[in-house]
Amino acid sequence: MSDLVIETSGLRKEFRSRKGGLRVAVAGLDLAVPAGGGVHGFLGPNGSGKTTTIRMLLGLARPSAGTMRLFGEPVPDRLPHVIGRVGAVVESPKFSPNFSGRRNLQLLADVIGAPRTRVDEAIATVGLTGRDKDRYKGYSLGMKQRLAIAATLLKDPALLILDEPTNGLDPAGIREIRETIRGLGEAGVTVLLSSHILAEVQHVCTSATIIGNGRLLASGNVDDLLGGTTAHRVVVPEQERALGVLAGAGMTAVAEAGAIRVEADDASAITKVLGDADLWLSELTPLRPDLETFFLALTDTERLGADQ
Numbered sequence: 001m002s003d004l005v006i007e008t009s010g011l012r013k014e015f016r017s018r019k020g021g022l023r024v025a026v027a028g029l030d031l032a033v034p035a036g037g038g039v040h041g042f043l044g045p046n047g048s049g050k051t052t053t054i055r056m057l058l059g060l061a062r063p064s065a066g067t068m069r070l071f072g073e074p075v076p077d078r079l080p081h082v083i084g085r086v087g088a089v090v091e092s093p094k095f096s097p098n099f100s101g102r103r104n105l106q107l108l109a110d111v112i113g114a115p116r117t118r119v120d121e122a123i124a125t126v127g128l129t130g131r132d133k134d135r136y137k138g139y140s141l142g143m144k145q146r147l148a149i150a151a152t153l154l155k156d157p158a159l160l161i162l163d164e165p166t167n168g169l170d171p172a173g174i175r176e177i178r179e180t181i182r183g184l185g186e187a188g189v190t191v192l193l194s195s196h197i198l199a200e201v202q203h204v205c206t207s208a209t210i211i212g213n214g215r216l217l218a219s220g221n222v223d224d225l226l227g228g229t230t231a232h233r234v235v236v237p238e239q240e241r242a243l244g245v246l247a248g249a250g251m252t253a254v255a256e257a258g259a260i261r262v263e264a265d266d267a268s269a270i271t272k273v274l275g276d277a278d279l280w281l282s283e284l285t286p287l288r289p290d291l292e293t294f295f296l297a298l299t300d301t302e303r304l305g306a307d308q
């Protein structure tokens with residue numbers, strides 16, 4: 001049995017463009033999402049192939065080439081055998097606007113043969129308790145999205161695939177969905193979370209795959225992806241003189257909002273250079289690159305949505 005819940009190899013999807021050209025949406029993608037719970041970010045700019053990849057995994061689009069496995073089983077061939085363990089929110093699900101969120105979930109539970117007790121659990125998990133008896137049409141966008149996630153939880157999935165679940169939400173809604181997703185990952189569900197909004201994903205994901213133009217750019221543990229400290233923030237009383245001393249020692253240093261940013265990973269080298277010049281620092285803070293910076297550096301050379 002594979003210890004990967006999702007595995008693709010050389011996955012490719014081509015579309016014919018209107019002009020008769022070939023648009024390559026996914027270009028030989030190798031995706032590996034480990035089992036065991038936690039949130040895996042599936043990151044890439046708009047048009048980089050995330051939705052197309054997810055649609056292929058769920059049997060909603062046919063690959064042009066390559067192989068895919070879910071829970072070690074080849075899909076789409078064995079999809080009927082594994083789909084019961086997969087929950088997905090790819091497009092907005094159709095709920096009845098005049099029924100309450102709870103009633104909508106109860107009807108769904110009956111259709112898929114899930115016990116009614118799962119409805120209570122799902123409502124509690126997504127934090128809709130107290131609002132579950134309100135009509136769906138009165139829900140905020142964030143509540144609608146949480147109900148969509150609750151619907152996927154009815155079958156108690158081991159893998160949850162969420163395509164841009166915070167699209168169109170305000171900051172409060174984003175925070176609510178983020179907390180829900182984080183909680184699911186901590187409860188042992190493996191979540192594939194696609195997004196082009198990095199800052200928000202960084203707080204939720206333990207591991208991530210970054211794609212650009214349908215290709216794999218980087219993959220791994222978020223901490224490993226971001227690497228160690230590459231710069232330090234330094235506060236010294238004599239900032240101008242310190243800038244000169246650091247530059248004289250061959251370090252790249254720039255003034256930045258009452259402090260100096262030094263591009264060096266070795267804190268002791270910075271303190272020594274400044275100390276030798278009788279400059280005593282009052283603050284030294286390691287700066288880690290954030291996922292946004294990392295992502296932009298990886299993807300800014302990618303041509304997006306180009307016909308090939």
Ligand SMILES: Nc1ncnc2c1ncn2[C@@H]1O[C@H](COP(=O)(O)OP(=O)(O)OP(=O)(O)O)[C@@H](O)[C@H]1O
Pocket residue numbers: 015016023024025044045046047048049050051052053164195196304305306
């Ligand atoms: N049915 C289709 N016919 C033609 N081209 C398509 C089709 N579906 C997707 N594409 C193209 O494939 C590329 C990848 O699109 P996709 O929706 O997978 O990207 P995405 O990473 O999910 O983007 P977003 O973040 O905007 O949702 C885009 O250039 C898109 O225009």
